[in-house]
Amino acid sequence: MAKLTIPAQELMYSGHAACPGCAAALAMRLVLKGLGPRTVVSIPACCWTVIATPYPTNALGVSVFDNPIESTGASLSGLRAAADALGYKDFHVVGFAGDGGTADIGLQALSGMLERRTNAIYVMYDNEGYMNTGVQRSGATPQGAWTTTTPVEGTSRGKPEAKKDIMGLVLAHRPTYAATLNPAFPEDFVRKVEKARDLTGSRFLHVFTPCPPGWKYSSEESIKLGRLATDSGIFPLFEAENGKVRITRKGGALKPVDEYIHAQGRFRHFTPEDIQAFQAEVRLAWERLLRLEKESL
């Protein structure tokens, strides 16, 4: 029988303010299991500020620092300098930010932190939109998806533009470690957090976090959607250590994207042609990743 490797320690308390089925809540729980209590988490404006710290409560068993939405990367550089000045040893400085606060509004601060080689872990939880403020589109929203700012009415048929290649942007900085994680695969998830924990330098974790109210599906389906996303090649699991790319889950032939698309209200308007176009993009991106794995040094 397989041996479960997920630490029993809980550093996220029950009674937090996340929606039922929130995969971003599960992501935080697993991240803290992997890192342990000697951690400070810097959280910008996003769902997680509401989940963790509605005054005067705190759902986490570690220190929390609230930072402005655009400055998580800068906050991590400052917190690391402070921890070093205080002589803290074996202390993890962690950012936990949404896709909007990372790939759009906070991209400059993230780039600065990666370029400075700040000794910290940046976690981007990707619910593919600005969810906390009412499901607006972000650079990470997939092409064609409904959001409140990319409606499906009149001539508008969801988001016209493609999802930003966030890992591509991060890998261009050649960080010590970067990986994609999915709470639907908790063993792979925790192994990557522990690997990031044990390295020094800038580390970036891109976490796939389905969002029931934003993606319009029922809350008990988050894990099923997570598994479908990876097994269809929509959110492949891979890691890059000093630029060397390795795909960490290759389950044979990819599943067609249809089941993933049909399970969510944000894609309800998709025609068979839309699904075909979505499928073609996924296949191209998967082939690019296979090439990257083969060619990376």
Ligand SMILES: Cc1ncc(C[n+]2csc(CCOP(=O)(O)OP(=O)(O)O)c2C)c(N)n1
């Ligand atoms: C400079 C600035 N602009 C806008 C906001 C309003 N705001 C607060 S949370 C949020 C959404 C953030 O989206 P994301 O980072 O994707 O996290 P999520 O809400 O999805 O968890 C926005 C736009 C803000 N706090 N500061």
